[in-house]
Amino acid sequence: MSFRKIFTPHLGDPNCHTLEFYEKTGGYEGARKALRDWEPDALIDEVKASSLRGRGGAGFPTGVKWGFVPKQTDKLKYLAVNADESEPGTFKDRVLMERMPHQLIEGIIISCWAVGIHSAYIYIRGEYVHAYQRLVAACAEAYDKGILGSKVLGHDFHLDITVHRGAGAYICGEETGMLTSLEGERGQPKLKPPFPAIEGLFGCPTVVNNVETISNLPYIMEIGAEGYKKIGPESSPGPKLYCVSGHVEKPGTYELPMGVNLLELINDHCGGVWKGRKLKAVIPGGSSAHVLSADECDVAMDIESLAAAGSMLGSAGVIVMDDQTCMVNALLNVMKFYHHESCGQCTPCREGTGWLEKIVHRIAYGHGKLEDLDRIDTVCDRMVGKTICVLADAAAFPAWSFTQKFRDEFIHCIEHGGSPEVKRRHPDRIGGGLHV
Ligand SMILES: Cc1cc2nc3c(=O)[nH]c(=O)nc-3n(C[C@H](O)[C@H](O)[C@H](O)COP(=O)(O)O)c2cc1C
Ligand code: SF4
Known part of the structure; x- marks a missing residue:
């Protein structure tokens, strides 16, 4: 099958975020089809058959996750769309929310119909002001036209969406941290199990999915699971x-x-x-x-x-x-980030991210010792797999791979008074820095 772009063909149009434009280009047909032609259980099976996998980072199969939510329960069920997008180097969800907010809303309708959910939250990164404004405006348009509310697209199905702004913490992208933050508490991850599908927001079954994951659903409705599976590798298509x-x-x-x-x-x-x-x-x-x-x-x-x-x-x-990048300086940037963003609950993460930053800092600033490279290995080893969430692993992986794959460069910095990048940018500071 030839590849047809589903997100980006219309992005150049200045009105691509409006309902009028979205509907003119086939928007909300997928949601109409879902509500009209698909029983919820069959829809979950179709999403399973499409092999759609989460786009938020872990790549978990979306239909399988939906299948974990109990069918018979007297509790409310929720969808929490993860729009926190704070991983350095990542900005795809921002583009989707600013330019295609109705595609996200349509995906939310399809997901909620499949899982039997009547209340969805979009948890959006606080710094994404423009995307937030676009989402709020798109939801208002959708309510106004009967796409959301008491009779979604004229069907006997009610759905409300609340757009909630975070306050700029990376850890609120971790799903349990996000749910805790939505509940009004400090956004700190919780031990799993229980997983959110069983006990999530306000103690109720909750589906957590990324913005891009949800935005794929109208397309799956359009071309079917079989068509979708033909794009890219069979195990993770789309x-x-x-x-x-x-x-x-x-x-x-x-x-x-x-x-x-x-x-x-x-x-x-x-x-x-x-x-x-x-x-x-x-x-x-x-x-x-x-x-x-x-x-x-x-x-x-x-x-x-x-x-x-x-x-x-x-x-x-x-x-x-x-080829002119200083890998010691690049790693220092990454380590600063994880140290700053650790929520501090777990000792290996709170202390480990701090030690990693300090050790890489002193290598970069001309105080490094050769033993520091083994020390980085030891600190990483004591972090990975030993904490409530995987932020600790996320800090250890780059520390490990940078120092293993570019070891000669780290040794050169240790033996020649620090990072050439730091010397160029901050000649006055070389030889100073943090002492461990
Ligand atoms: C520290 C940390 C930060 C995360 N940040 C995000 C994020 O900003 N957006 C996101 O969708 N998932 C993020 N995740 C992954 C979520 O916990 C979760 O797996 C994801 O939202 C599930 O959606 P998906 O199955 O559609 O990918 C993060 C995980 C961790 C451990
Ligand atoms: S691993 Fe780090 S960020 Fe995750 S819960 Fe523990 S201290 Fe917080």
Whole structure:
């Protein structure tokens, strides 16, 4: 099957966010079809058959997740759409919400019909002011036209959507942290089980799905599970939004089939590495993914292929680094982020992220020792798999892979008084820095 873009063909139109434009281009037909022709259980089976997998990072099969929600329960059920999008290098959900808010609303209607939900929340990152305004305006239009509310699209089905703004914490993207924040508490992750599908928002069964995941559903309704499965690899099919940033000529959000080759993405779609330079490294799936060295980049951008290459698709935030990048300085940036964003509940994460930042900082600023490289390994080893959520793992993976794959560069910095990038930018600070 040839690849038809579902998110991006209309993005150039200044009115693509409006209801009028969306309906003119076939919008809400998928939701109409779902409500008219599909029994909820059959719809869940169809989504299972499509092999749609979550686009938020973990890649869990969406239909299977929906199937975990109890059918017979006297509790309310909720959908919480994860629009927190704080993983460094990731900006696809922002594009979807700013330009195609009605596609998200349509996906929400389809999901809620399938699972028997009458109340959905969109938890949006606080900094996304424009996307928030677009979503609120789109919901108001949808209520006004009877697309949301007491009779969705004229059917005997009621659905309300609440758009809720976060306050700019990365950890509120973790699903249990997000639900706790929605409940009005400090956004801290909880131990699982119980999983949200059984005990989520306000103690009730809750589906948590990413914005891009939900935005795929109208398309599945349109072409059916069989058609959808023919796009990209069978185990993780579908159209995919890749966010490409860093040292390329044309950074941006690119819609391509799942499984596009990473070098093709960089060279053919993004104009290649900028300024005629060579590729040094790529983080393929947001900053928590293991970095790939240039010779590892001939890889398909899908869940299985990247796992086999020792990294992950994650949020598909592709960060490209040219041959002039200082990997010590790049890792320092990543470590600062995770240390800052750790919620502090778990000792290995709270202390470990701090130690990683301090050790990489002193290497970058000219105080490093060769033993520091083993010390980074030890700290990472004591973080991975030992905490409530995987933020600790997300900090350890880049620390491990940067120092293993670019070890010579770290040793050079240790033996030659620090990072050349730091020397260039902050010559007055070299030799100072944090002492551990
Ligand atoms: C620290 C951390 C941050 C996360 N941030 C996000 C996020 O911003 N957006 C998102 O959709 N998922 C994020 N996730 C993944 C969610 O916990 C969850 O798996 C996802 O929203 C499920 O939706 P999906 O199945 O549609 O992918 C994060 C996970 C962790 C551990
Ligand atoms: S791993 Fe880190 S971010 Fe996650 S709950 Fe523990 S302290 Fe908080």
